[in-house]
Amino acid sequence: MFASEALAVDPARRQSLRYFNLFRLVVAGLFVVTGRELNLGTEHPGLFFGASIAYLAAVLALGFPDAVRRLGFDRLVTLQVLIDVVLLTAIMWTSGGFRSGMPVLMMIVLAGAGLVAEGRMVLFLAAAATVAVLGENGWRYVVDGTPGDFLQVGITCIAFFGIALVARLLALRAKANASLAEERGEALLKQQAVNERIIRDMRDGVIVLGPDGVVRQANPQARALLGLQGVEGLALDGIDAAFADCREQCCGPDGRLMRLGPARRLLRCRVVEADGDHAGSGDALIYLTDFEDIQRQMQQLKLAALGRLTASMAHEIRNPLSAVTQAAELLRDEKRADMQARLARIINDNAHRIERMIRDVLALGRREQAVPEALPLAAFLQEVVDAQGLRGDAERAIYVLDVEPALTLAIDRAHVHQILDNLLANARRHGSGRPGSVHIWAERRADDRVRVHVQDDGPGIDEKVRAHLFEPFFTTHAKGTGLGLYIARELAEANDATLELLPDGPGAHFVLTGRSRP
Structure with a gap:
């Protein structure tokens, strides 16, 4: 039973007890060898020598690992501290009492007990030391008639409890921190294993590049894409000369298309600096994507x-x-x-x-044949509106145009004409037809992109219809083909623009967003 209890003890406590026993051995040896030179045992030399020998024998007998297996860890700690208290009290009595310095050694013993003992046993040991010191001082006062230092003894006994409690709290804090560090270490190891598995199984190749241009690490996909068995330890430009300036040329979000390695596969190479700051100042991550597969x-x-x-x-x-x-x-x-x-x-x-x-x-x-140009929006939209209002002034009055003359939109002229024709035709069809029922305006955003708005005053678009509005061949018009908005959005995307339907009303509110310059 005691052997299994010893195996269950925290290794940190066993280590602390080992150092504690070493301290006892040094103190007991000093008492035996140099006790007289330290002016100890002056009142009862024989008793002092016997107590010193007994202290050394107890330390030797209880300091071996076999004692833990025979007595159990907690019992052994309690027995050792009680022996310390009893024998140090005896040495204090033979050496002139409180002023011999033995209470200071008891404080150290209680501090050690606070580190290795458990629970309320620390308070019991502090109480035992207090009783022993008070008893020795009282005995000296009653029997020998020596004036007692009860004030200093009382303060010392209070210090016994304080030191024992502080040592115990520090031990608990250290144990909690060690447990937390162990848990975090295990979590870190698991996370590291997950990350390694992700990197190993991801479809993109990943190369870790040092500041000296030497490959530190590469996942299996990177080696497969480059057509090499191993790239670790090789200079990057030694793998392929096209890698020579990749840290400068491939640092953008889209990277650069390159044919790399002996396999000469078309790869998208993207470089991300590990420190996020200056290129070449630290490690870098190189992502390789198989563009042929894409x-x-x-x-x-x-x-x-x-x-x-x-x-x-x-x-x-x-x-x-x-x-x-x-x-x-x-x-x-x-x-x-x-x-x-x-x-x-x-x-x-x-x-x-x-x-x-x-x-x-x-x-x-x-x-795919888009040829973007910087169209002056005000003049171009005016032409589109005029074409819609050829039937007369009443038809022209339906459209209200509000665009700053300086705004431009980078888009293919024929494409945007087809997009706007479709939007204006839909707005005219679903609007009320009153003057100003179709509002067209434009604005420049903070990111230098331009938004063209087309909004009518009609009943709006039903929520069920919104989900299918840009699907091909979906239409609510009896004579419609269902391809108008689908093609309009396709043409917008071909010009690096977007066409979307905003949820606000009244009526349908479409927005074409694109760059202001090619």
Whole structure:
């Protein structure tokens, strides 16, 4: 039982007890060897020598690890401190009492007991030392008639409790800090293991580069992308000459496309300084992304989108084509002029619907041909509004334009014309039609981007419709193709701009946001 208890003791307590026993051994040896030179035992030399020998024997007997297994850790500490108190009291009595300095040694013993003992045992040991010192001083006063130093003895006994409690609190604080440090160490090790696993399994290559340009560490993906078995310890420009100026050329958020390594794969190289400040002043992280893989994924997405678009177009074209076919069959047998005109109008309307749909789809192919220019917004918007108001002054009065003459928007002229035509047509269709029902204005943001607003005074857009507004072939208009807003947003993205619907009212509020300069 005692052996298992000894194994369960905190290693820090065992270490403290080991140093405590070493201190006892030194003190007991000094008493035996140089006790007379220290003016100890002057009143009863024989008793002093016997007490010193007993103290040394007790330290030797109880200081070996076997004593812990036989008695148990807490019992051994209590027994040792009680022996210290009893024998130091005896030595104090043989050496002239309180002024011999033994109470100071008792304070040190109680401080050590506070570090290794547990619970209220510390107070018990302090009480035992207090009783022993008070008893020795009282005995000397009663039997020998020596004047007692009760005030100093009382202060010393109070100090016994204070030192024991402070030592115990310090031990508890040290134990708590050690436990916290151990927990944090374990958490840090787990976090480090997780980070290593993430870095090892991530799809991007990661290289840790030292300030001397030598690779400190690289994950398996980096070695695979570069086509090398190992890169640690190699100079970066020795791996590939294209790496020579990567810390200066690849430090942006988008990095730089480069063909690297023996495999000559097209990689996006991005450098991030570890200290976040000056390039070259410390370690740096180099992220390598397989751009060829990204291109393959983009191609697959494009093919998938093209398949969905083709299927949607086939479904959308089938309805007007059926109407054209049916009207043509009826027209062949129809003799009445008014019915012939009606059937011809049906054929014409559905043919135009098919033509608009094909034209809108073809516009998707032109999104990659964007040629941005700094358009003066006020003049350009005026042209667009004038084109919308060709029917007369009443139609022109519907649009209210509020744009500063100095504002410019970096965008392809044909693309923005198509975007605004679509937005203004929708605003005209859903607005009230009163003068000023469509408001167009522009503003420059703090990040030097320009926002063009188009808002009508109509009933607004239902919340259920908002989620599908920019989807292809989704429309609430009976004669619409459902591609207008979808293509408008695609053309905006082709010009590094965004087209979004704001939630505020009244009416629908669209915003086109782009750069002010190319």
